[in-house]
Amino acid sequence: MPAELSTSSAPVRDGGRESFAPRRHATPSTARDRRAVVLGAGFGGIAAALRLRARGFRVTLVDGLPELGGRARVFTREGYTFDAGPTVITAPYLFEELFDLFGENLHEHVDLRPVWPWYRVQWEDGASFDYGGDPDRMCAEIARFSPADQDGYRRMLRHAERIYKIGFEQLGAAPFDRPASMFRAAPHLARLGAQRSMYSFVSKHIKHERLRQVFTFQPLLVGGNPYDTSCIYSLIQPLEQRFGVHYAMGGTGAIVRALGGLMERQGIEIQLGSMAQRVLTRGKQVVGVELENGTRIDTDILVSNADPVTLYQRLLPSDGPHRRMRSRSGRMKLSMGLFVLYFGARRKYADLAHHTILLSDRYKDLLQDIFSRGVVPSDPSLYVHAPTRSDPAMAPAGCECFYALAPVPNLNHFDRWDETGSSYADLILERIEKHLAPDLRDSLESVFHVTPEYFRDELQSAGGAGFSVQPILSQSAYFRFHNRCPHYQNLYLVGAGTHPGAGIPGSLCTAKTMENVLIRDGVESRVS
Ligand SMILES: Cc1cc2nc3c(=O)[nH]c(=O)nc-3n(C[C@H](O)[C@H](O)[C@H](O)COP(=O)(O)OP(=O)(O)OC[C@H]3O[C@@H](n4cnc5c(N)ncnc54)[C@H](O)[C@@H]3O)c2cc1C
Numbered sequence: 001m002p003a004e005l006s007t008s009s010a011p012v013r014d015g016g017r018e019s020f021a022p023r024r025h026a027t028p029s030t031a032r033d034r035r036a037v038v039l040g041a042g043f044g045g046i047a048a049a050l051r052l053r054a055r056g057f058r059v060t061l062v063d064g065l066p067e068l069g070g071r072a073r074v075f076t077r078e079g080y081t082f083d084a085g086p087t088v089i090t091a092p093y094l095f096e097e098l099f100d101l102f103g104e105n106l107h108e109h110v111d112l113r114p115v116w117p118w119y120r121v122q123w124e125d126g127a128s129f130d131y132g133g134d135p136d137r138m139c140a141e142i143a144r145f146s147p148a149d150q151d152g153y154r155r156m157l158r159h160a161e162r163i164y165k166i167g168f169e170q171l172g173a174a175p176f177d178r179p180a181s182m183f184r185a186a187p188h189l190a191r192l193g194a195q196r197s198m199y200s201f202v203s204k205h206i207k208h209e210r211l212r213q214v215f216t217f218q219p220l221l222v223g224g225n226p227y228d229t230s231c232i233y234s235l236i237q238p239l240e241q242r243f244g245v246h247y248a249m250g251g252t253g254a255i256v257r258a259l260g261g262l263m264e265r266q267g268i269e270i271q272l273g274s275m276a277q278r279v280l281t282r283g284k285q286v287v288g289v290e291l292e293n294g295t296r297i298d299t300d301i302l303v304s305n306a307d308p309v310t311l312y313q314r315l316l317p318s319d320g321p322h323r324r325m326r327s328r329s330g331r332m333k334l335s336m337g338l339f340v341l342y343f344g345a346r347r348k349y350a351d352l353a354h355h356t357i358l359l360s361d362r363y364k365d366l367l368q369d370i371f372s373r374g375v376v377p378s379d380p381s382l383y384v385h386a387p388t389r390s391d392p393a394m395a396p397a398g399c400e401c402f403y404a405l406a407p408v409p410n411l412n413h414f415d416r417w418d419e420t421g422s423s424y425a426d427l428i429l430e431r432i433e434k435h436l437a438p439d440l441r442d443s444l445e446s447v448f449h450v451t452p453e454y455f456r457d458e459l460q461s462a463g464g465a466g467f468s469v470q471p472i473l474s475q476s477a478y479f480r481f482h483n484r485c486p487h488y489q490n491l492y493l494v495g496a497g498t499h500p501g502a503g504i505p506g507s508l509c510t511a512k513t514m515e516n517v518l519i520r521d522g523v524e525s526r527v528s
Contacts (some may be wrong), residue, residue: 030451031083033058037289038296039276039315040305042070043086043504044495046259046513047098049268054101055518060297062289063277068260068306070305070459074253075342077446079253082342082403084450086504087234087385088118088221088355089246090239094508095255101178102266109258111249115390118245120353121214122433124361129214130353133241146208156205156215157238163192163231164238168500171250173512176499182478194232198224199364201231213363217381220407223335225371227364230473239505247354247390279304279315279491287489301490303514304467308460308481308497309469322487329462332475335502336370337410337452338466339380341425344398346443349436352400354389357380357383358435375411376420380406382428384436399445404428410452411464417451425449445456460519467495476501484513484521492517 034057034291034295038049041063049061067073070102071085092112099106117130129141135157139150166188169311194203202215218236219229248254263270278290279302288298304311312329316322360366383405387394395401408414426445433440452464461468469475481498487490494510496502501510 004251013424027211034300035060035298036301036303037299038303038305039063039279039289040368040495041065041068041144041270041272042305042495042499042507043304044507044510045070045119045303046256046263047508048081048305048492048494048514049263050098050101050259050266051511051515052301052303053263053266053268055515056303059351060271060299061263061268062271062274062276062291062294064273065458066273068270068272069256071092072252072256074251074256075448077342077448077527078344079345079484080342080446081253081387081394081402083253083332083385084340084385084403086252087247087387087403088115089122089248089252089255089504091112091235091243091505091508092246093243094505094512095259097512098259102262104262107431108256110263112246113249114244115247115354117353117355118240119355119357121212121217121357121359122435123359126435127210129210131214133237133244142211143237145211148207149208149211150175150232152207153203153211153215156234157206159201160234161238163194164235165190167194167235168233168239171477172500173516174511175513175517176477176480177482177517178487179478185477189232189477192232194230196231198226198229198231198233201234209363213359217357219361219471220336222471222506223332223465223469223496224471225367227367227470228470230471230476232473233471247387249391249393251387251391251394252341267398269274276306276315277315277354279311281317281488283323284487284489286488301492303492303494305493305495307459307461307465307495308467308493311493313462314460320487322485325485325487329481333470333472334410334412334463334465335467335470336407337414337455337464339406339408339421339424339428339449339451340448341404341406341428342445343402343404343429343447344395344445345402345437345440346398346445347400347439348388348398349386349400352384352386352389352436355384356382356384356386356436358384358431361508370407370409374409376408376414376424377406378415378427380428382406382431384432394402402432403431407466408452410466411456415452417453421449421451467502471501483510484517 036052036057038045038061049059053059082319096106119131122128145235216226275292276289277292280288286302309329312326360379385403388401455461456464492514498510
């Protein structure tokens with residue numbers, strides 16, 4: 001196995017329970033007292049800050065928002081706690097690792113509970129499919145639609161398992177910043193059929209159209225169109241099967257708070273409400289960042305958790321060694337935008353699942369509206385999150401807390417949200433009332449929404465994209481933004497736009513990959 005294919009990113013389950021020996025780094029003397037600035041406090045940035053701290057760096061974490069978490073920040077309104085973004089927690093071992101670095105235990109700080117079903121997929125005519133990881137239970141669900149597809153499902157799982165072993169266990173945290181790494185991986189990816197789209201991969205095994213939808217919507221959770229996204233992303237299913245789908249009591253915000261506490265205990269300096277407006281360079285070195293208030297922070301290394309397109313287009317100087325990357329980043333395909341509606345209800349919906357995917361009658365055509373035609377669908381598919389189904393404390397007593405997420409075109413394809421936002425919120429509420437929550441509008445409170453403009457203006461995401469650049473093959477692995485900038489020797493990148501990609505597991509792995517790059521390259525040669 002080539003060296004770059006052997007950097008394991010996932011623990012191997014031992015007797016049904018994954019285990020980690022606490023990983024104590026021998027602090028390299030060269031790193032001690034060196035300063036690292038991490039720009040952005042999303043999951044990728046927080047994980048990078050902790051990993052650098054464990055290697056002995058003095059770390060400063062800077063974010064323009066007033067709170068930690070980036071997309072995983074929390075909105076609180078009138079007794080409701082709304083996780084702004086991620087809600088489905090997979091691969092918790094990636095969080096465990098961060099606590100292990102300092103001899104602490106994640107589970108003493110966060111109460112993670114398994115969720116069932118992982119998702120309830122429901123169509124407009126009321127038919128539904130409870131999606132989860134137990135193959136027997138899945139076959140029983142499949143049989144309700146198409147008994148003949150049970151064998152195909154099991155075949156598909158076996159194929160996805162092979163993809164997982166290469167795509168996640170071996171390549172997930174392997175540096176992909178040299179052409180050689182891609183040459184080594186290419187035969188493996190070709191053998192796995194990575195050039196196939198997710199939809200084509202699933203269709204090879206499963207014939208019933210509704211079941212195809214059940215097993216192909218997952219790329220949308222990392223910003224991709226199932227008809228364009230590489231079937232490498234079928235690894236999501238084995239990943240979920242191995243490690244489960246969890247909910248953090250108190251919401252995903254509870255994880256962010258626990259990580260914040262860990263960073264404070266480890267002496268990481270956190271500067272919130274500090275928007276960086278420029279990355280300062282000298283030749284092929286980054287020397288610091290300049291904040292909007294004029295403050296300059298010098299650094300030995302900079303780790304950017306900002307959207308890489310924004311980094312190359314807006315934060316780095318307009319000219320310099322990265323100029324080709326700057327223009328390439330402007331041509332990259334961005335993920336779709338997201339319209340997210342947050343609301344509470346002064347009543348309970350006992351039949352509702354914690355996670356529901358309400359699928360529109362249109363599937364391929366709807367995706368074309370969003371990804372190609374720039375049309376905001378009037379019959380959106382929705383992901384509806386109802387955390388109070390597992391955790392009543394997320395709302396006042398007797399109330400239900402919700403968010404509904406609709407994939408929409410990003411701002412490069414549609415930008416008239418001023419005119420459209422409120423009426424789109426009404427349309428979504430009507431749709432939820434009709435299909436999931438009867439009489440909802442009689443008991444509504446605390447209703448507000450964000451549009452792709454929020455992603456552009458508050459999260460600094462190019463084109464208001466929900467998940468940075470799309471996870472298509474030509475923007476994956478070596479072709480995604482590298483975890484070390486090829487143009488500045490001490491500039492590293494983490495977060496959804498970098499290898500391996502979006503989602504919480506992906507973003508946490510980007511920090512692991514960044515650390516592997518530091519180890520591979522020898523930190524001392526970079527920071528002198
Ligand atoms: C609505 C929604 C639902 C999702 N659901 C799930 C889910 O259920 N499960 C899952 O695994 N994933 C989910 N995701 C995806 C997941 O949330 C993201 O991929 C991941 O959190 C991104 O982390 P990141 O490291 O890229 O940082 P981000 O969260 O993108 O944070 C980047 C940070 O950088 C800061 N920043 C940028 N520029 C500057 C600057 N110039 N100066 C200072 N600070 C700056 C921003 O303020 C921000 O805080 C969801 C995403 C969204 C939006």
